[in-house]
Every structure is written in C-alpha cells, then in structure tokens.
Amino acid sequence: MPILELRNVVKKYRVGKEIVTALDGVNLAVEAGEFVAILGTSGSGKTTLLNVAAGLEKPTRGEVVFRNVTLNKLKEWQKVAFRRKQMGFIFQSYNLIPSLTAQENVALPLIFDNVPVQERTKRAVAVLTHMGLKDRRKHKPTEMSGGQQQRVAIARAIVHQPRIIFADELTGNLDSHTTHDIMCSLQTTVKKLGQTLLMVTHDRDVANYADRIIFMVDGKIVSEELGGK
Amino acid sequence: MKSYDLLVLANRNLWRRKGRTILTVLGVIIGTTAIVVMLSLGIGLVESQKKQMEQWGSLNMIRVHQAYSYPGEPEENKQRKLTDEAIEEIKAIEGVLAVSPAYEVGGEAKLGRKTGYLQLIGIDAATMELMDFNVEHGRILNENDQFNVVAGCRVIDNFHDPKQQPGREMEWEQGDPLELLDKRVAVTLMNQRQQKRIYSLNVVGILSDKSMEYAWSVFAPIKEIKKMRDFTMQGMGGNHPVPPGKEVGLPQLPRDMPGQEDDQYSFALVRTQDVSYAKYISQELRDRGFNASSMADNLEGIENVARQMQAVLGGIGAITLLVAAIGITNTMVMSIYERTREIAIMKVVGASFADIRTLFLAESSLIGLMGGMLGIGLSYFLSYLLNKYVGAMMFSRMDPENMFQISLIPPWLVLFALVFSMGIGLIAGLYPANRAIKLDPIDAMRNS
Ligand SMILES: Nc1ncnc2c1ncn2[C@@H]1O[C@H](COP(=O)(O)OP(=O)(O)OP(=O)(O)O)[C@@H](O)[C@H]1O
Ligand SMILES: [Mg+2]
Numbered sequence: 001m002p003i004l005e006l007r008n009v010v011k012k013y014r015v016g017k018e019i020v021t022a023l024d025g026v027n028l029a030v031e032a033g034e035f036v037a038i039l040g041t042s043g044s045g046k047t048t049l050l051n052v053a054a055g056l057e058k059p060t061r062g063e064v065v066f067r068n069v070t071l072n073k074l075k076e077w078q079k080v081a082f083r084r085k086q087m088g089f090i091f092q093s094y095n096l097i098p099s100l101t102a103q104e105n106v107a108l109p110l111i112f113d114n115v116p117v118q119e120r121t122k123r124a125v126a127v128l129t130h131m132g133l134k135d136r137r138k139h140k141p142t143e144m145s146g147g148q149q150q151r152v153a154i155a156r157a158i159v160h161q162p163r164i165i166f167a168d169e170l171t172g173n174l175d176s177h178t179t180h181d182i183m184c185s186l187q188t189t190v191k192k193l194g195q196t197l198l199m200v201t202h203d204r205d206v207a208n209y210a211d212r213i214i215f216m217v218d219g220k221i222v223s224e225e226l227g228g229k
Numbered sequence: 230m231k232s233y234d235l236l237v238l239a240n241r242n243l244w245r246r247k248g249r250t251i252l253t254v255l256g257v258i259i260g261t262t263a264i265v266v267m268l269s270l271g272i273g274l275v276e277s278q279k280k281q282m283e284q285w286g287s288l289n290m291i292r293v294h295q296a297y298s299y300p301g302e303p304e305e306n307k308q309r310k311l312t313d314e315a316i317e318e319i320k321a322i323e324g325v326l327a328v329s330p331a332y333e334v335g336g337e338a339k340l341g342r343k344t345g346y347l348q349l350i351g352i353d354a355a356t357m358e359l360m361d362f363n364v365e366h367g368r369i370l371n372e373n374d375q376f377n378v379v380a381g382c383r384v385i386d387n388f389h390d391p392k393q394q395p396g397r398e399m400e401w402e403q404g405d406p407l408e409l410l411d412k413r414v415a416v417t418l419m420n421q422r423q424q425k426r427i428y429s430l431n432v433v434g435i436l437s438d439k440s441m442e443y444a445w446s447v448f449a450p451i452k453e454i455k456k457m458r459d460f461t462m463q464g465m466g467g468n469h470p471v472p473p474g475k476e477v478g479l480p481q482l483p484r485d486m487p488g489q490e491d492d493q494y495s496f497a498l499v500r501t502q503d504v505s506y507a508k509y510i511s512q513e514l515r516d517r518g519f520n521a522s523s524m525a526d527n528l529e530g531i532e533n534v535a536r537q538m539q540a541v542l543g544g545i546g547a548i549t550l551l552v553a554a555i556g557i558t559n560t561m562v563m564s565i566y567e568r569t570r571e572i573a574i575m576k577v578v579g580a581s582f583a584d585i586r587t588l589f590l591a592e593s594s595l596i597g598l599m600g601g602m603l604g605i606g607l608s609y610f611l612s613y614l615l616n617k618y619v620g621a622m623m624f625s626r627m628d629p630e631n632m633f634q635i636s637l638i639p640p641w642l643v644l645f646a647l648v649f650s651m652g653i654g655l656i657a658g659l660y661p662a663n664r665a666i667k668l669d670p671i672d673a674m675r676n677s
Contacts, residue, residue, distance in 0.1 A: 056577065056671050077581055084579030095574050095674065099245050111234050112579040156578065 002029035003164060003196050004053060009062035011048050011219075022048040023059070024219035032163070035190060035197045037207035037227070040216030046200040047168055049216070053198060054087060054166045055079045067163070084113050088157030092169035094149040096141040096156075102128060103137040106155045113160060127155040131185060147178035154186055164196040171206050183209045230584045239591035246564070250596065253553075253560040257600020258607060260550030261650045265608035265642060266615075267546040271539030273637040278531045279504075282524045287361045289507045291499040291523040293319065293514060309518040311494040319499055322513065324506035329353035329360060330494040332454045334461055338388070339415045340408075345388035347416055348446045349378075351454020352498065359500045362443065366410050367434030374450050378414075379434040382406045383444040406435045414447075418457055421464030428457060458495075504528065550650070553600065554657040561593050561661035565668075572665050573673035582666050589662035590655055597654020601647045605638075608646070612636040 011023035022045045030036050040046050051057040053064055055071040064071040067086075071079065088109075096105045106124040107115075115123075128137050131151040141149050150170060157165050170186075171179040187209050190197045199210060207213045210227040243250045282288060296308035309315055311330065320328045329352045338347040352360070354370040362369060362379065370379055385404035409432045416428045436443050499514075499521075501507040507525035514521035565572065572585060580588075620635040 051671055080576075080579060080581045083577065089577050091674065093674075095570070095577075097571050097574060099241060099571075108575070109578040111238075112230055112575070112581070112584055114231055116231075117234070160579075 001032075003032040003034075003067055004028075004030040004198070005063075005065040006049075006053060007063040007065065009049075009052055009059045009064065011045075011052055011057070012060045022219050023052065025062070026219070026221055028053075028214065028221065030164075030196060030198055032196055033194045035187065035209070035211045035227070036199070036214060037210035037212070038198070038200045038214045038216055039202065039204065039207045041202060044216045045219040046202070046216055048219075050166050050168050050198065050200050054089070055082065084109065085160065086163045088160070088162040088165040090150075090153050090157045090165065090167040090170045092172035094141070094146070094153045094173075096149055096152055098141050101138050101140055102133060102144065102152045102155075105141070105152055106159050108156060109160045123159055124155070127159045128152070130189065131155045146173050147182065150174060150182060151185075154182070154189075158189060158193070158195070161193065162195065164198065165190065167197065167199040169200055169202070171201070171203065176205075179203075179206060230580070230587065235587055235591050236595075239588055239595055242564070242568075242588075243592055243595060249560055249563070253556050253596050254600045254603065256553035256556040257550070257597055257650055257654070258604040260546070260553035260653075261601050261604025261646050262607045262611065263549040264543060264546030264649070265605060265638060265646050266611050266636065267542035268539055268642055269608065269612055269636040269638045270615075271535050271542060272639060272642070273635045274538065275532055275535040276637050277634065278535075279528070282527065288504045288523075288525050288528065289501045290361065291501065291507055291511045291514065291521055291525075293497040293499060294520040294522070295493050295495055296520060307518075308520045310492070311497055311519075312492070315519070316494070316497060318517075319497065319514065319519075322510055324502050324510055325499055326502055327356040327359040327500045329356040329498045330451065331496050331498060332451060332458045333495040334418065334454060334458045336416045336418045336461075338417070340388050340412060342392065343388035343390050347384070347387065347414065349416065349449055349454055349457070350446050350495075351449050351451035351458075354450050356498075356500070357448070360498050361500070362448070363437040363439055364434040365437035366407060367432070369434055370448065370450060372450075374433070375453055376428065376430050376449075377433045378430045378447050378449040379436060380406070380409050380432050380447045381436050381444040382438045384447055385409050387445070410435055416457075418461050420461050424463070426457075426460055428453075550653055554653045557593050557596050557654055557657035558660055560596070561589060561658055562664065564592070565589070565661050565665050569668060569673045572668050573670035576668075576670040577674075585665050586662045589665050590658045593658025593661065594651050594654040597657070598647070598651045600654075601650025604650065605643055605646055608638060612638055 006026050006028040009023050009026045010021070013020045013022060024045075026045075026049060028049075038046050038049060048057070052059050052072075055064065055066070055074070058072050062072075066082065069082075071082070074082075096102075097108065100108070103121065103124045106127055107120040110120040110123065125134065125137060128134055131154060133148060133151055133155070136144060136148060136152075141152070144152070150173075154170075157167075167186075171182060174182065183206060186197070189195075197210075199206075201207050208227055212224060212226055214224045215222050279288060293311060296310045313330075316328055316330050319325060332351040334349050334351075336347060336349070338345050354372050354374055357369050357379075364379060365382065367379070370377060383403075383406070385406050385408050388404070412432050414430045414432060416430060418426050418428065420426075430447070430449065432447075436448075438444065499510070501510050504525050507523050508528060511521050511523040511526055575585065615636040616634045
C-alpha cells in the first residue's frame with residue numbers, strides 16, 4: 001500500500017496563448033519509508049511533479065492520493081492540516097525567514113501547530129543538535145554558510161516528524177563535499193525515523209543516495225532503477 | 230497559532246523596519262491626538278458651562294412658583310396653585326428627593342445702628358440640607374428653631390448706616406458676612422391697614438458663597454414666616470375678616486387682579502436625584518400646569534451647541550485619523566511586497582489562511598494601538614498646556630478653585646480613543662491581509 005500515489009497526472013500551464021505541458025500523464029507510487037529520487041534535465045517537470053504531489057499545485061488531470069486521501073479534491077484548509085502535521089519541505093534556496101534565528105526558523109511549523117513554547121524550543125534544539133548546529137542555533141540565516149542554512153532547513157522539515165518529506169534540488173547551491181555531508185545525514189535521519197523522502201535533483205551522484213531513481217524527460221517518467229548506495 | 234506567539238511575531242515584524250513603522254505610528258498619534266483634543270474642547274465647554282450655571286443654582290433643583298391668574302383667562306390655561314395637595318403631588322413624582330414649600334415676606338430691618346431691607350423666606354427646616362444649603366459659619370436650621378434664621382452671604386450688603394455721609398454710601402463695598410452672625414435683627418412688617426409689627430430674629434448661620442441664588446435672602450422656619458405673611462395680608466382681600474369700621478378709606482384689591490393669591494405658597498423648592506431628572510421633572514411639572522423652572526432647562530441648549538461643535542471638531546480629527554489609516558494600509562501593503570517569500574514559506578510550513586490574516590491584522594492593529602496610546606499621552610500634555618495657558622487667559626479672574634478647564638479628557642474618551650485607533654488599524658489592515666492570503670506560495674517562491 002503506497003503512502004503516495006500519482007495516477008495519470010497531467011499538468012498544463014497557459015503562457016499567453018501557448019499551453020505548456022509540464023507533466024504529461026505521470027504514474028508514480030511511493031511506498032512508506034522509501035527514499036525516491038526524481039532525476040531529469042532542467043525543464044523536464046521535476047519541480048512541477050513535486051509540487052503537485054505535495055498538494056501545493058492542483059493537477060490539470062489525474063489524481064494525487066496521499067494515505068488514501070485524494071489530495072487534489074481537498075479544500076485549501078484541509079491541505080493545510082496535512083502540511084502542518086504530515087509533510088516537510090526542503091528547497092534549493094533554503095527559504096529560511098531572515099528575521100528569525102535558526103532555532104526560531106526550525107520551530108516555525110510548531111508555532112502553527114500550537115505547540116507550547118518550551119516544547120517547541122526543546123524539539124527545535126534537539127533537531128538542530130542532530131544536524132550538528134547546536135552552537136549556531138541563535139544565529140540568523142545571513143550569519144550562516146549555505147550548507148549550514150540548508151541544515152537548518154532540513155531541521156525545519158523534520159522537526160514536526162512528518163510522514164513524508166519533499167525536497168527540491170536541496171543540494172543545488174552546495175559544493176560536492178557539503179553535498180555529501182548533508183545527503184548522508186538526511187539519509188540516516190529518514191531511515192532512522194522511517195520517513196518517506198521524495199527528492200528532486202538533476203545530479204546523478206545525489207540521486208544515488210536514494211533507494212530508487214526515477215528518470216524524467218519532458219514531463220514523462222521514462223525509466224527507473226534502484227539506487228547505487 | 231497561539232495569540233501570544235502571534236503578538237510576539239507581529240511585534241518583531243513591525244520593528245524590522247523601524248523608520249517606516251515609527252512614521253506610520255506618528256500618523257496615528259497625530260490623528261488620535263487631533264480627535265481627542267478636539268473632543269476634549271467640546272466636553273470642557275459643556276462642563277464649564279455646567280459649573281458656571283451651578284454657581285447660580287444647583288442643577289438638580291427646580292423652583293415651582295406660585296400661580297398667577299389673569300382676569301378673563303380661560304380655566305384650562307390657569308396655572309396650578311401651590312397648595313398642600315400640590316406639594317404632596319410633587320413629592321410623589323419619581324426622582325424627587327425633597328420638596329419644601331416656601332413663603333416670602335419682606336420688610337425694613339435693623340441691625341444695631343444699620344438699617345436695610347430684608348427678604349425673608351420661610352422653608353421647611355428639615356429639608357435644608359438636601360436643598361444644598363451650605364452654612365459657612367454657624368449652623369443650619371432645625372425643626373425646633375422658631376425665630377432663628379440663616380442668612381445668605383451677601384445679606385450684610387443690604388444694611389447701611391444712615392448716619393454715614395451720603396457720598397460714601399454710593400461706594401459699593403462688600404460687608405463682612407460674619408457681622409451678622411449671632412446678632413439680632415429686628416424686622417418691621419406693615420399690613421394693609423398700616424398696622425406695624427416688629428419681629429426679632431436671631432441669625433444662627435451664614436450660608437457659603439457657593440450658591441449665589443441664596444446669597445441675598447434670609448431663611449427662616451416656614452411656620453413663623455407664614456404667620457408674618459398672614460399678618461401682612463390682613464386687609465388685602467375678602468378672605469380675612471376685617472373688623473367693622475376699620476376698612477374705611479382702604480382700597481380693596483379686586484380678586485381677579487394679577488398678583489399673589491393668599492391661599493397658596495409663594496414658591497416651592499424641589500430637589501431631584503440628579504441633573505437628568507431635573508430636566509425631565511421640570512418639564513413634567515410644566516405639563517401638569519405648574520409654574521416650574523430650573524437651571525437644568527437651559528442645559529439642553531448648551532449641550533446642543535456643544536454637540537454641534539464637537540461634531541465639527543471631531544470631524545476634523547477624524548479626517549486626520551483617516552489619513553493615518555491610509556498610511557497604515559500603505560505600510561502594510563509595502564511590507565507584504567517585501568515579505569512575499571516569507572509569507573510563502575509560512576504557508577508551506579503549515580500556516581493557515583487565518584494564521585496569515587491574523588498576523589497581518591495584528592501588525593496593523595498594533596500600529597493603531599501604539600499610535601493611540603502615545604496619542605492619548607500627547608493629548609493629555611496638550612490639554613494640560615491648553616488649560617494652563619489658553620484657559621488661564623480666558624478665565625483669569627476666576628479663583629483657582631473654580632478654574633474652568635477648556636479641555637477635559639474623561640476616562641471614557643481615553644477608552645474610546647484606544648478602541649477607535651486600534652479599530653482603525655484593524656480596518657486599515659484588512660486589504661493588505663487579504664492580499665497576503667491570496668498570495669500563491671509556489672509563484673512567490675519561483676519568482677525570487
Ligand atoms: N507557473 C508556470 N507557468 C508556466 N509554465 C511553467 C510554470 N511552472 C513550470 N512551467 C513550465 O513547466 C516546465 C517544467 O518546469 P519545472 O519547473 O517543473 O522544471 P524542472 O524540472 O524543475 O526544471 P529545473 O531543473 O530547472 O528546476 C517548464 O517548461 C516550465 O517552463
Ligand atoms: Mg525545478
């Protein structure tokens with residue numbers, strides 16, 4: 001029983017008079033606890049796939065089923081509840097809030113979930129410690145390196161112990177050494193907690209950390225193979 | 230989102246752009262101050278008018294005068310007579326605390342070597358306290374007093390020494406009211422038959438100068454004054470049997486002539502619970518046919534003028550606050566432009582529409598509230614300056630105790646200003662908050 005399933009998903013954008021087909025009939029099933037990488041060239045529709053799968057965008061056609069619930073039929077506030085409790089997000093450009101410290105950024109999802117402040121702090125510090133950033137927790141994003149910022153972003157994505165994490169090009173801005181460090185710690189974390197990870201990348205080496213690699217070309221899944229590491 | 234977290238976050242966000250927030254708050258400060266100061270002037274006007282009127286008679290007092298009848302007046306137009314039944318009827322009206330009937334007589338009086346004319350008013354001694362009689366020296370009357378009286382503070386000015394130079398008499402000098410205290414005053418009354426009677430009255434108290442309407446009269450127990458009045462009325466009408474032989478040559482007043490009628494009180498004092506009752510009861514008494522009037526009758530007119538003034542002044546203030554509200558909206562819209570990415574992130578990590586909306590509304594309300602609080606502070610300061618300099622100039626002759634405040638800020642105005650400025654902030658934040666809600670997180674993150 002897959003935790004996430006895309007059934008014949010089509011996503012089209014209208015740009016002026018032209019219609020761009022970003023996803024062209026995608027079928028994908030992700031099992032609970034699985035680490036899946038989506039690999040493809042720029043413009044192949046990876047980001048679109050991720051957003052549609054997470055319910056951030058509605059598919060033009062087809063269905064997205066997350067834990068037996070058809071996401072694309074839900075109201076916005078119902079999807080908010082899913083995001084708050086069961087989903088985590090990591091982006092290429094970290095997307096931390098510049099006015100908040102690392103610790104506050106990590107605790108942000110908990111604020112919206114009405115977690116009391118002590119509990120929030122405790123959990124944020126624990127996750128930051130796990131990511132090796134305990135002594136940086138009072139720093140603002142601008143006072144940290146890219147790698148450190150991405151670690152904070154990962155901490156934020158896992159602090160509320162989501163069932164699934166969506167990651168879009170999370171190592172896009174990092175050098176290969178930092179990429180390796182981050183991928184290793186992310187991999188061990190999700191495995192330890194039994195979390196599902198759906199990751200988009202155009203980097204074959206990064207994709208190799210995954211259990212399964214899906215290849216995308218022009219909005220279609222063309223093939224898949226098991227991960228190399 | 231918990232409201233505490235919300236406030237902390239909103240407050241933090243505001244101070245990220247200190248300069249802009251301060252300028253926006255400044256707009257609200259000016260707006261709030263304009264409204265509060267303008268309204269305080271209107272309130273000060275009403276209050277100082279009330280105080281001024283109160284010097285001439287307490288605002289919760291009504292005077293019911295005796296009926297005057299005119300020849301040929303139709304029966305239904307006739308004023309009601311102030312009889313004992315009438316007094317009882319007035320006492321029974323809701324809101325009436327006390328009623329005292331009163332008789333008036335006047336006569337020549339002697340105080341040592343000085344002579345003068347005295348206006349004597351007989352009232353129910355038991356009600357004096359309620360009727361706002363304040364004695365400054367000596368004591369008030371009680372029910373056992375007979376020929377004891379209480380004199381108004383200016384009664385002494387009625388006396389003069391006939392042996393003094395006529396020239397010096399013309400100079401108006403204020404006498405010392407204490408000169409009367411514990412002295413005997415001899416009052417000479419004369420009736421229609423030219424008979425004389427002399428009464429010796431003992432002054433036991435002097436009224437304070439707070440109530441000027443009582444300043445020139447002498448107050449005595451009603452029983453004694455009634456006897457005196459009955460004496461002066463002898464020979465006036467057919468009511469009092471006149472011994473035969475004595476009426477020769479005396480003009481008989483026709484019964485229908487306008488003027489006093491002997492079978493009623495001269496007037497009655499009515500004390501009501503408060504000013505609003507006085508206004509209403511005064512009207513009620515007139516409706517019932519009594520000849521009633523009250524200081525409070527004039528209040529309505531003054532209040533109307535003040536209300537119009539307040540509407541104009543408050544309108545000016547409201548426009549200023551409206552401009553401030555537009556400033557808040559502008560600031561919030563700019564803030565949302567700057568924070569599109571941040572809003573998108575919050576949405577992605579689980580902020581609901583309500584969270585986003587309340588966050589931005591909290592920020593704009595905080596601007597309103599801060600502006601309101603500081604504006605109230607500034608208003609108090611300006612009000613103080615207005616009273617100290619402009620007010621003092623306008624009422625320079627007044628003694629400091631009775632200093633009128635031209636600007637008055639009552640607690641309700643403070644509360645109103647706070648709620649109003651915060652409400653303005655809230656309303657000003659509606660449009661920006663709505664924009665923040667509509668923002669699509671995917672678009673926002675793709676674009677930056
Ligand atoms: N909001 C949009 N409006 C119009 N066209 C869009 C929109 N989003 C994506 N597209 C188009 O859909 C296609 C897929 O875009 P997508 O961002 O999913 O590619 P990608 O695989 O993530 O590329 P990259 O590796 O560069 O991030 C592209 O041709 C893009 O131009
Ligand atoms: Mg992409």
